[in-house]
Amino acid sequence: MGDKEIRVPKQKRSIEKKQRIKDAAIKLMSEKGYHSASSNEITKEAGVSIGTFYSYYKDKKDLYKELVADIYNVVLTPMNLSTESGSEKDNVTGPFDSLDNLSIEETVYLYIETVFKGHEYETAFQREIASLSEQSDEFREIEMVHKKELTEMFTSVLSAYKDELKIKDLKTASYLILTTVEAAVHDTMFHNGGKNKKAVIRELTAMIVKYLFIPYP
Amino acid sequence: MGDKEIRVPKQKRSIEKKQRIKDAAIKLMSEKGYHSASSNEITKEAGVSIGTFYSYYKDKKDLYKELVADIYNVVLTPMNLSTESGSEKDNVTGPFDSLDNLSIEETVYLYIETVFKGHEYETAFQREIASLSEQSDEFREIEMVHKKELTEMFTSVLSAYKDELKIKDLKTASYLILTTVEAAVHDTMFHNGGKNKKAVIRELTAMIVKYLFIPYP
Amino acid sequence: MGDKEIRVPKQKRSIEKKQRIKDAAIKLMSEKGYHSASSNEITKEAGVSIGTFYSYYKDKKDLYKELVADIYNVVLTPMNLSTESGSEKDNVTGPFDSLDNLSIEETVYLYIETVFKGHEYETAFQREIASLSEQSDEFREIEMVHKKELTEMFTSVLSAYKDELKIKDLKTASYLILTTVEAAVHDTMFHNGGKNKKAVIRELTAMIVKYLFIPYP
Amino acid sequence: MGDKEIRVPKQKRSIEKKQRIKDAAIKLMSEKGYHSASSNEITKEAGVSIGTFYSYYKDKKDLYKELVADIYNVVLTPMNLSTESGSEKDNVTGPFDSLDNLSIEETVYLYIETVFKGHEYETAFQREIASLSEQSDEFREIEMVHKKELTEMFTSVLSAYKDELKIKDLKTASYLILTTVEAAVHDTMFHNGGKNKKAVIRELTAMIVKYLFIPYP
DNA sequence: AATGAATGAGCCTTCATTCAT
DNA sequence: TATGAATGAAGGCTCATTCAT
Numbered sequence: 001m002g003d004k005e006i007r008v009p010k011q012k013r014s015i016e017k018k019q020r021i022k023d024a025a026i027k028l029m030s031e032k033g034y035h036s037a038s039s040n041e042i043t044k045e046a047g048v049s050i051g052t053f054y055s056y057y058k059d060k061k062d063l064y065k066e067l068v069a070d071i072y073n074v075v076l077t078p079m080n081l082s083t084e085s086g087s088e089k090d091n092v093t094g095p096f097d098s099l100d101n102l103s104i105e106e107t108v109y110l111y112i113e114t115v116f117k118g119h120e121y122e123t124a125f126q127r128e129i130a131s132l133s134e135q136s137d138e139f140r141e142i143e144m145v146h147k148k149e150l151t152e153m154f155t156s157v158l159s160a161y162k163d164e165l166k167i168k169d170l171k172t173a174s175y176l177i178l179t180t181v182e183a184a185v186h187d188t189m190f191h192n193g194g195k196n197k198k199a200v201i202r203e204l205t206a207m208i209v210k211y212l213f214i215p216y217p
Numbered sequence: 218m219g220d221k222e223i224r225v226p227k228q229k230r231s232i233e234k235k236q237r238i239k240d241a242a243i244k245l246m247s248e249k250g251y252h253s254a255s256s257n258e259i260t261k262e263a264g265v266s267i268g269t270f271y272s273y274y275k276d277k278k279d280l281y282k283e284l285v286a287d288i289y290n291v292v293l294t295p296m297n298l299s300t301e302s303g304s305e306k307d308n309v310t311g312p313f314d315s316l317d318n319l320s321i322e323e324t325v326y327l328y329i330e331t332v333f334k335g336h337e338y339e340t341a342f343q344r345e346i347a348s349l350s351e352q353s354d355e356f357r358e359i360e361m362v363h364k365k366e367l368t369e370m371f372t373s374v375l376s377a378y379k380d381e382l383k384i385k386d387l388k389t390a391s392y393l394i395l396t397t398v399e400a401a402v403h404d405t406m407f408h409n410g411g412k413n414k415k416a417v418i419r420e421l422t423a424m425i426v427k428y429l430f431i432p433y434p
Numbered sequence: 435m436g437d438k439e440i441r442v443p444k445q446k447r448s449i450e451k452k453q454r455i456k457d458a459a460i461k462l463m464s465e466k467g468y469h470s471a472s473s474n475e476i477t478k479e480a481g482v483s484i485g486t487f488y489s490y491y492k493d494k495k496d497l498y499k500e501l502v503a504d505i506y507n508v509v510l511t512p513m514n515l516s517t518e519s520g521s522e523k524d525n526v527t528g529p530f531d532s533l534d535n536l537s538i539e540e541t542v543y544l545y546i547e548t549v550f551k552g553h554e555y556e557t558a559f560q561r562e563i564a565s566l567s568e569q570s571d572e573f574r575e576i577e578m579v580h581k582k583e584l585t586e587m588f589t590s591v592l593s594a595y596k597d598e599l600k601i602k603d604l605k606t607a608s609y610l611i612l613t614t615v616e617a618a619v620h621d622t623m624f625h626n627g628g629k630n631k632k633a634v635i636r637e638l639t640a641m642i643v644k645y646l647f648i649p650y651p
Numbered sequence: 652m653g654d655k656e657i658r659v660p661k662q663k664r665s666i667e668k669k670q671r672i673k674d675a676a677i678k679l680m681s682e683k684g685y686h687s688a689s690s691n692e693i694t695k696e697a698g699v700s701i702g703t704f705y706s707y708y709k710d711k712k713d714l715y716k717e718l719v720a721d722i723y724n725v726v727l728t729p730m731n732l733s734t735e736s737g738s739e740k741d742n743v744t745g746p747f748d749s750l751d752n753l754s755i756e757e758t759v760y761l762y763i764e765t766v767f768k769g770h771e772y773e774t775a776f777q778r779e780i781a782s783l784s785e786q787s788d789e790f791r792e793i794e795m796v797h798k799k800e801l802t803e804m805f806t807s808v809l810s811a812y813k814d815e816l817k818i819k820d821l822k823t824a825s826y827l828i829l830t831t832v833e834a835a836v837h838d839t840m841f842h843n844g845g846k847n848k849k850a851v852i853r854e855l856t857a858m859i860v861k862y863l864f865i866p867y868p
Numbered sequence: 869a870a871t872g873a874a875t876g877a878g879c880c881t882t883c884a885t886t887c888a889t
Numbered sequence: 890t891a892t893g894a895a896t897g898a899a900g901g902c903t904c905a906t907t908c909a910t
């Protein structure tokens with residue numbers, strides 16, 4: 001029942017069409033939100049028929065999933081992480097490839113800056129993702145699939161400094177830092193228009209460095 | 218035109234009815250989100266007619282506003298803050314009334330614990346509030362009206378320790394801590410079911426205390 | 435079934451209440467039309483409860499009927515016609531009581547002027563009456579009950595000049611004149627704001643006088 | 652936002668569907684009036700889904716506008732006037748194309764007859780138009796757009812007889828005649844079922860001819 | 869008598885999705 | 890493959906009317 005055939009476009013023209021749909025969707029969902037961006041409107045904006053839409057995507061949520069995947073692909077790439085187990089990405093180098101040359105502070109600073117950079121790409125749409133994730137576990141799971149990788153990467157980076165850390169509960173610490181950086185960057189970018197970005201990076205770095213590397217009674 | 222008269226229930230039965238609407242709304246909005254909880258469904262759940270609903274509220278958003286106000290009223294009260302400028306609240310004592318006896322660490326710990334406690338009340342609905350705030354500035358403003366008080370209180374608490382702080386940019390620091398605590402508590406409660414609450418409180422306290430009171434090169 | 439008891443107010447206070455309802459209804463129906471003037475709004479404007487409303491009137495249409503009756507009572511009185519077979523009206527004198535002294539032209543002129551005068555009372559509400567009469571036979575009948583008297587009066591006035599008339603089909607002629615005067619006055623008052631009233635009276639008089647008293651091949 | 656795409660049907664089946672909607676609307680609005688004919692009911696009567704309705708019309712008023720335009724198009728065509736600047740209408744001949752051969756009386760007679768003929772088409776719906784025009788200026792304007800043409804045509808016809816007219820105030824005179832003919836025809840057709848149509852045409856002709864062409868003290 | 873809280877049928881409209889062409 | 894006309898469930902909201910107090 002309802003096993004609609006979903007096509008995977010192979011030809012150049014079809015791939016272009018799918019991309020046009022995605023561009024239109026990001027544009028409209030950024031502007032008016034997921035729910036208010038109707039599928040009919042998206043296809044019209046994309047210059048594609050609604051029928052074509054439903055031959056590429058099972059439903060609207062299916063499109064959303066792909067958009068989230070795309071975003072995380074772009075955002076995580078500079079951290080040398082990517083969702084798609086691609087082939088041509090083997091020689092891509094991220095900022096954390098060789099931490100050896102960097103001081104502790106520089107590493108943390110770099111990380112925060114990278115998260116900021118990630119938020120600069122399709123900022124409005126990422127805000128929408130955050131909203132939907134909050135709204136229902138279904139959407140949250142879609143996002144979490146991709147976010148998990150970030151967590152793993154961060155933990156491995158942190159363990160590189162294992163000996164110097166003045167932290168007992170490493171797991172909670174990394175969870176905390178991740179959450180904290182994400183929230184601060186998110187809030188700065190989405191709700192403050194990035195105005196105090198510099199100050200936030202500075203203070204955030206200070207907070208995390210002190211937390212991680214300074215002993216406390 | 219369109220100046221619909223909004224009734225303020227005075228009799229016991231009416232007040233109960235309004236409360237039933239609010240309870241039903243919180244329940245359904247928590248379960249399925251603001252948009253998916255239809256006004257008809259809410260009134261059915263509340264055992265009240267749709268007409269009654271619209272005699273108490275201008276529209277669905279009006280109900281939401283009241284729910285947010287109620288939540289913040291409950292949540293902020295233990296911090297000796299409340300939205301309603303009541304009269305019988307004069308002798309209510311919040312945890313921050315006399316900080317004199319508390320150590321720095323105890324104060325921070327207490328603050329975090331209070332925020333946690335606040336998130337334990339109608340957790341799912343608070344998650345929905347967070348979601349809507351993210352979704353549109355209109356909803357965000359509704360929340361911000363109430364959140365502002367929290368910010369103000371926190372800043373005043375912090376300035377009590379002014380002399381001991383090892384912080385230059387006080388404004389960014391308090392913004393950061395607020396955002397950070399909120400996010401960590403929020404995430405712990407909403408997305409991890411509060412399982413690692415104790416560890417989070419401990420680490421969060423450590424992080425903030427170190428940040429605030431330990432000098433850094 | 436549904437034989438709701440309709441009260442006829444006898445006490446001064448009750449009569450006043452009913453009048454307040456009627457005043458409010460005329461005001462609101464004039465402003466926003468019959469359908470948009472809700473019964474709840476009318477009673478609020480009147481400072482009376484909706485329950486009281488429904489103890490005086492079977493339903494909204496019942497109120498409307500009374501308003502139409504009232505209007506025609508006022509409008510037709512100067513023509514020495516009134517709907518209510520009252521008692522204290524016996525010595526009221528209308529403009530057509532003694533036509534003997536008036537010339538043909540003066541009589542016609544007077545008639546037109548009287549119709550105009552009638553339209554100056556609660557003009558907006560009379561326009562609403564006209565609209566509803568057009569809309570459904572049910573409303574039309576309400577109006578016609580009262581308009582019939584006007585027709586009868588006019589025919590009798592005309593027959594006073596019987597010998598001088600150069601008209602064969604007296605019935606059609608009086609129907610035509612009535613309709614014509616009504617329409618011209620109506621349009622002038624309702625849609626032209628009465629600006630060209632003087633000119634319309636003059637030309638209308640000319641048209642009717644020529645029609646009635648000038649022989650035509 | 653809200654720029655709903657209105658479809659213009661091109662295929663035969665779609666055009667038929669739109670026509671079915673219009674037919675159903677005229678039928679129901681004639682029977683129960685504009686306000687009581689709900690859009691859902693109209694589409695049910697038309698055997699079309701409500702969605703289809705709203706793909707052809709912005710809202711109910713938009714449908715009404717088109718119905719009025721259609722009516723006036725049909726009604727004015729025999730007078731060689733039509734709203735649509737069509738192409739295949741170039742050789743359509745109206746009754747007033749060559750007045751040269753007609754006597755004054757014949758011209759007036761012809762005009763009145765034509766107005767009557769116009770009222771025979773969808774009489775009940777034209778009555779509804781009249782009602783709504785009376786009800787609100789918004790609807791009145793919709794009608795006036797089309798009625799203006801009639802006025803212009805009539806004035807030009809009248810000025811052809813300029814030299815013979817025994818009228819000083821030509822503007823008021825033409826306003827009066829237009830209003831008068833309209834009202835008489837309207838009333839005869841809508842409220843008397845057209846029974847006395849012949850007599851009305853005769854007397855109306857007499858009245859107007861006398862008014863226009865017979866000198867008066 | 870009077871009140872006004874409560875009712876609920878019904879209105880207009882949107883939009884994800886299907887399916888005949 | 891691609892199209893887009895068509896669908897209809899469902900949503901927010903109004904208002905004439907009832908009835909317990």
